[in-house]
Amino acid sequence: MTAAPTLREIVQPVLGANARTRVESRVPLYTSEFAADPHSAYRAMRQLYGSLVPVWLAPGVPATLVIGYRTGLQILNDPDHFPADPQAWERDIPDECTAKAMLMRRNNAVRTAGEEHARYRKAIVEALAPLDLFAVERAVDRAAERLINAFCEAGTADLRAQYAAPLTFYVMCDLLGLPPAEAEQAWADMAAILDGVAEAGPRFAASLYGVVTAKRAALETSGGAVGDDVVSRLITHPAGLADFEVVEQLALLLGPGTEPTCNTITNTVLLMMTDPRFAGGMLDGSLSIRDAIDEVLYTDTPLMNFCMSYPRQPQLVEGVWLPAHQPVVISMAACNNDPNILPADGERTGNRAHLSWGAGPHQCPAQALAEIIIHRAIGQLLDVAPDIELADPGTVRWRPGAFHRALADLQVVFPAVPSVQLAMPPQLTHNR
Numbered sequence: 001m002t003a004a005p006t007l008r009e010i011v012q013p014v015l016g017a018n019a020r021t022r023v024e025s026r027v028p029l030y031t032s033e034f035a036a037d038p039h040s041a042y043r044a045m046r047q048l049y050g051s052l053v054p055v056w057l058a059p060g061v062p063a064t065l066v067i068g069y070r071t072g073l074q075i076l077n078d079p080d081h082f083p084a085d086p087q088a089w090e091r092d093i094p095d096e097c098t099a100k101a102m103l104m105r106r107n108n109a110v111r112t113a114g115e116e117h118a119r120y121r122k123a124i125v126e127a128l129a130p131l132d133l134f135a136v137e138r139a140v141d142r143a144a145e146r147l148i149n150a151f152c153e154a155g156t157a158d159l160r161a162q163y164a165a166p167l168t169f170y171v172m173c174d175l176l177g178l179p180p181a182e183a184e185q186a187w188a189d190m191a192a193i194l195d196g197v198a199e200a201g202p203r204f205a206a207s208l209y210g211v212v213t214a215k216r217a218a219l220e221t222s223g224g225a226v227g228d229d230v231v232s233r234l235i236t237h238p239a240g241l242a243d244f245e246v247v248e249q250l251a252l253l254l255g256p257g258t259e260p261t262c263n264t265i266t267n268t269v270l271l272m273m274t275d276p277r278f279a280g281g282m283l284d285g286s287l288s289i290r291d292a293i294d295e296v297l298y299t300d301t302p303l304m305n306f307c308m309s310y311p312r313q314p315q316l317v318e319g320v321w322l323p324a325h326q327p328v329v330i331s332m333a334a335c336n337n338d339p340n341i342l343p344a345d346g347e348r349t350g351n352r353a354h355l356s357w358g359a360g361p362h363q364c365p366a367q368a369l370a371e372i373i374i375h376r377a378i379g380q381l382l383d384v385a386p387d388i389e390l391a392d393p394g395t396v397r398w399r400p401g402a403f404h405r406a407l408a409d410l411q412v413v414f415p416a417v418p419s420v421q422l423a424m425p426p427q428l429t430h431n432r
Contacts, residue, residue, distance in 0.1 A: 029402035042334040058099035063327035067334035076360040082309035083113035088325040127233035140376040145422040155416035164265040177229025263302030297356040304333040385414035
């Protein structure tokens with residue numbers, strides 16, 4: 001097993017051999033060393049720079065990382081000075097840059113600003129609002145039953161690849177209104193995108209476009225009767241979204257919308273298997289799955305560094321000039337653990353003032369939905385395999401990347417059990 005990097009090893013590349021200025025000593029966020037121990041890196045950054053840290057999001061892509069809670073909250077609530085539209089920034093970024101694909105402008109509620117953002121966000125919020133929370137639970141149960149039964153008799157699994165990732169995706173497809181065949185194809189395309197297959201992105205978009213055009217045609221044939229699914233509500237929303245705009249909102253919900261949910265599930269299960277507070281607390285009833293999820297959202301939040309904005313003019317914040325048209329990235333992970341806002345006794349159970357769902361006009365509109373999926377998925381897994389353990393505690397691997405806190409895999413073992421039935425009949429779910 002390779003030892004985790006020390007604080008000195010993390011600080012040294014930050015400083016460089018002859019670093020003299022903030023610009024010359026930018027911190028690379030894309031390295032495996034950063035992914036192995038980001039919290040040590042954040043502590044080093046805080047000592048060197050305070051709340052605003054010069055970083056590299058990718059080689060040659062500079063940005064400012066915000067690691068102070070109050071500073072982050074101020075910026076998140078100031079869209080006039082810190083808009084989320086990256087158009088001016090991306091003009092100077094080559095297409096082959098990995099960060100460009102992640103941050104480029106899109107016609108959705110995350111990558112736009114002002115009235116355009118408000119239009120897309122209103123459509124998403126109102127399309128999600130009618131979702132029946134019992135229906136969400138049933139969707140999780142159906143997916144969990146199918147996936148758990150594929151590995152429960154083996155007594156071993158990779159919980160990321162075999163459970164958390166497909167579960168979150170299939171549940172969202174179910175709720176959005178994607179037919180099973182199209183959902184399977186979309187899942188295959190999404191997996192290929194994560195594997196770096198270039199043609200998978202256009203194929204994924206084309207698949208969603210086919211769903212949207214078919215749904216619109218069906219709605220027109222039916223005289224405009226709205227189906228009980230998110231796709232139909234987006235198509236018929238008063239915002240008048242064009243087909244390509246509906247596709248963009250669906251891609252947001254199925255891509256960036258599902259990956260953090262998946263990572264929260266795996267990060268929480270890892271915490272519950274390895275932290276004695278939760279292993280013991282779960283048994284005696286003093287701590288709950290909800291407490292474990294909250295702890296992860298503070299410490300190993302799935303989107304460590306996100307909520308990008310792009311000032312149109314240079315902005316002076318805490319005595320530091322932030323350049324125009326250069327990303328300002330909120331580190332939710334660092335802000336959540338800012339010593340200036342931590343309780344004196346370090347106890348945070350029941351405290352949900354973290355920034356993991358964002359804040360301000362771009363705060364996650366699907367928080368309640370994601371929380372149900374995460375809690376239900378973990379609960380169903382632990383009901384079937386309460387004695388779950390890491391297959392090899394020495395091989396926990398984190399995926400490198402500037403933005404996420406994501407396990408490469410989560411290999412576990414547990415006493416084998418026969419196939420189970422988790423999905424409750426619809427007529428019983430409302431009488432629990």
